Amino acid sequence: MRFTKIRKHVKALLAGRRGANRGECAARVLRRWPRPAQPQAVPVCRRRSQTGHSLLEMTVVTAILGFVMLALLSLFSAANSLFRAGDVKADIEEQGRMALMRLADDVRQAGYYTDPTTGASYPYMFTNGMAAGHFAGYSHTPADNDSDEGTSAYGPSREIVFVMAEDIDGDGVLTDLLTGEIEWSEDEVSYLLVTGPDGVNQLERRVNNGSPVVIARFVERLCFDDCNTDISIPFGQVRVTLHMRKTASDGRVIRAEYSTLVKMRNYEE
Numbered sequence: 068m069r070f071t072k073i074r075k076h077v078k079a080l081l082a083g084r085r086g087a088n089r090g091e092c093a094a095r096v097l098r099r100w101p102r103p104a105q106p107q108a109v110p111v112c113r114r115r116s117q118t119g120h121s122l123l124e125m126t127v128v129t130a131i132l133g134f135v136m137l138a139l140l141s142l143f144s145a146a147n148s149l150f151r152a153g154d155v156k157a158d159i160e161e162q163g164r165m166a167l168m169r170l171a172d173d174v175r176q177a178g179y180y181t182d183p184t185t186g187a188s189y190p191y192m193f194t195n196g197m198a199a200g201h202f203a204g205y206s207h208t209p210a211d212n213d214s215d216e217g218t219s220a221y222g223p224s225r226e227i228v229f230v231m232a233e234d235i236d237g238d239g240v241l242t243d244l245l246t247g248e249i250e251w252s253e254d255e256v257s258y259l260l261v262t263g264p265d266g267v268n269q270l271e272r273r274v275n276n277g278s279p280v281v282i283a284r285f286v287e288r289l290c291f292d293d294c295n296t297d298i299s300i301p302f303g304q305v306r307v308t309l310h311m312r313k314t315a316s317d318g319r320v321i322r323a324e325y326s327t328l329v330k331m332r333n334y335e336e
Contacts, residue, residue, distance in 0.1 A: 155321045159285050159311040163325045166270055166283035170307045171329050173256060173272075177229040178332040179303075180251050189255075190229035190305070190331075192291050196259070202228055204276050210260045210268045212287055213312070219324060220288050220310035227291040227305075228257040232332050241332075249333055258282075260289040270309075287312040287322075304330045 174190075181188045187201040195209040205228060214220035232241040233252035242249055257273045263284070270286045271279035288310035294302045308326040315321060 155313050155315045155319075156323070159313045159321060159323050162283040162285065163309050163311045163323055166286070167307060167309055167325045167327055169272070169282055170258060170309075171327050173231065173258075174227075174229070174305050174307065174329045174331065176231040176332060177256075177305075178232065178249065178251075180230055180249075182230075190227050190291075190293075192225055192227050192293070192296070194223045194225050196224075196226070196261075198228075205257055205259065207259065207261055210262045210287075210289075211266070214287055214310070220312065220322065222288065222290075224260045224288050225290045225292065225296065226257065226259050228255055230255060258289065258291075260286055283309070283311075285311055285313040300328070303333075304328055 177190055179189065185201055191198075191202050193199070193202065193205070196205075196207040198205040205226070210224060212221065212224070230251050230253070232249050234241055235250040235252075236244065238244055254274050255276070257276065259271050259273065259279070260268060261271060261279075263269045267284050268286050269281050270283045270289060272282050273279050286309055288308075290306075290308040290310075292300055292306045292308070293304065294300050297306065300306055306326060306328045308324070311323040311325070313321050
């Protein structure tokens with residue numbers, strides 16, 4: 068329809084201007100009609116967004132996300148490991164300090180004493196469960212020690228048997244009213260380190276070698292020393308040392324050491 072109108076218009080124009088240039092007239096006619104719209108170029112970024120991401124781009128993004136997740140998991144695992152190790156350390160620290168306080172309180176009430184009936188002399192110290200003479204009944208299998216040679220926790224355990232001062236006559240003091248000498252209990256108190264049925268070392272307190280009371284667990288080494296075993300210790304004093312060791316769930320070994328020097332109630336040259 069549109070082409071027919073153009074054709075008629077050209078014929079009419081040519082008929083009115085016979086002497087004019089036909090090509091020029093046709094060009095003038097065509098200029099009066101608008102050109103059809105040309106398709107515009109689509110930007111590259113727009114064409115890419117319409118077609119989606121390439122396989123290479125998806126692979127790179129997936130790899131980056133994988134590395135990020137791996138780093139986060141490693142960080143979480145390390146934080147969790149430190150948290151568990153902190154719990155283990157707090158546990159052995161509490162047990163070690165409480166046990167050391169209990170030991171110090173008992174040894175502070177002990178002293179050098181020879182029983183006139185049995186001839187046994189106190190305090191009696193023996194190494195790795197090898198007791199003899201009057202104290203042979205205290206012998207036992209040595210506790211396990213997995214510490215490395217050269218460390219402070221490596222070496223024999225030294226245990227003790229002693230008697231404590233006691234108000235026997237009930238006068239409110241620990242000395243005899245007539246002689247002024249300390250009144251000593253007939254009960255023997257001992258501290259031994261043994262390996263329990265579950266394989267964990269435990270510190271036991273016994274009275275007359277009877278039923279044990281567990282004072283602390285995870286004790287790798289127990290050591291009592293006086294001037295006879297260590298010349299640096301003043302006469303009449305006892306040094307108590309506890310070496311604690313416990314393994315966390317991630318395999319990390321946590322260690323702690325506690326020591327105190329206690330002066331006994333009396334001593335003899």
